[in-house]
Amino acid sequence: KNILKRVLFVRRRMVTMHSSILSVFYIQFLYLDVVQSFNVLSMFSAKLNADNVMTMDEDFNKNHWTNNRRAKIAHHYLKDKKKHDVIGKNITLVLNNLLKNYQSSEPPNYRKGEPTIIKTNMLIRSMGPISEVDMDYSMDCYFRQYWRDSRLSFMGPINNLSLSIKMLEKIWRPDTYILNGKQSYVHTITVPNKLLRINQDGDILYSMRLTIKANCPMSLRNFPMDRQSCPLILGSYAYPIEKLVYHWTPGKSITFVPGMTISQFDFISSPKRNFTFKKREGEFSLLQVNFNLKRHTGYFVIQIYVPCVLIVVLSWVSFWIHREATSDRIGLGITSVLTLSTISLDSRTDLPKVRYATALDWFLLMSFFYCIATILEFAAVHYFTKTGSGEIPFLVSSDEIRVHPKPKSYLSEDDDDDDVQSRFKVDYSVCSVLEDLPGRRISNFMPEDESQSRTSTMERHTQTEHKIPIWKLVTYCLVANEKYRKKREQEVSREGYQFHINSVSRIDRVSRILFPASFGFLNLLYWITYVTYQETFVWKDPAAVSH
Incomplete structure (x- = not known):
């Protein structure tokens, strides 16, 4: 009975590798006597115990290595977590200590009696449209300002802090505005596009993404071969030069996104300057950058100049028509004048009603003159040299x-x-x-x-x-x-x-040569004058730009 119990116990503990030994045991148990079977069982039990001891040692070693690995991971995790918790607590403590006695209404150097220096730069993402009717332009840019506020300097394990824009309400920041601005706004999708960063020395970076619409006084006397200079003037709204001074950052203060293009214009240069401007409230520090542009003339050559020249040339066909064909010559001249009138009206739709004539106006007037002169020439031929009807009686x-x-x-x-x-x-x-x-x-x-x-x-x-x-x-x-x-x-x-x-008529014969020759000469003089003329860009008074 005891042997059977042990056999059953051993059978439950057996694994696949011991199946052959167990088969031998069953055969001996059935066909041999109990004593021999017990001896076999004793031998098998001894082997099984030895195998179990080895398996237990291997499991112990494996579990020990796994536990050590887990312990190390947990240790590092707890260490990093503790470190982040310490840093987070330090940042909170640092900000609380910095803002404890902070006066957000005072400039950084107010008590020292020195002006605060604001350094500025811009990255322009796109520019346009540029409107001649409203005389303004728009652009999308990143506007960055740097200044030092020693009241916000700190010591800690990190070099700089990237703060929420809610901190802007708790610290002092410059009241920068655009003197010649018309309508500007900060992008707010998906959140207000602003950045605030402070380093240990108290240097502050304040960046935002803006769309600016500013005034651009234009001189259209050379239109469409003109060049324009669109200014952007920045300054403080309330702080005079004794409290706030603006400077462009050293190096490239105005940069453009690679591949940026402007519709109807080529970008020439962007000169900048720092200057002061006296107002009734005092003397203020200002920054100015001029975007110098040159207009594309290809569109106007194709859409206006070439059609006008062809219409004028078409009106000269009447010089080869007999003077007795009154209705034909008058009809051709009137049609030419009406067509030029249509082109002239279309060309003025995108231009302001200025008090002077543009280069395009002078060309249209010249074309009108030749078409009307063609009609008047026939009137003279008809009135003074024609005595018959031209019809065979x-x-x-x-x-x-x-x-x-x-x-x-x-x-x-x-x-x-x-x-x-x-x-x-x-x-x-x-x-x-x-x-x-x-x-x-x-x-x-x-x-x-x-x-x-x-x-x-x-x-x-x-x-x-x-x-x-x-x-x-x-x-x-x-x-x-x-x-x-x-x-x-x-x-x-x-x-x-x-x-x-x-x-x-002999007048017609002379007109066949006189009209084309004079028109070609005037065209040559026209293009030489307006193409070679280069307008000089000058700095303008901010009052004239902003009003």
């Missing part, structure tokens, strides 16, 4: 007007208008019948001789136009010489019915 089929040329040689190119008129004699025997035969069929006017007809229809010098010097003819037209015009009418009436064939 039609007569009754059975009663045609006959032209009897004189028995002379054919017309030559050197013959003037008087010779042309004198070589043809018009038979007026039927002309009076035209008014009395309103319902009769009308046939084309033809000369008596067909060969002469071919020559006379191709002849262009058909209207009476004396070959006088062209400058004298232009002078008669400009001064509206009525005596010259009546003389022309009398000559035509004396010579009788003339050929009514389309003709070209």
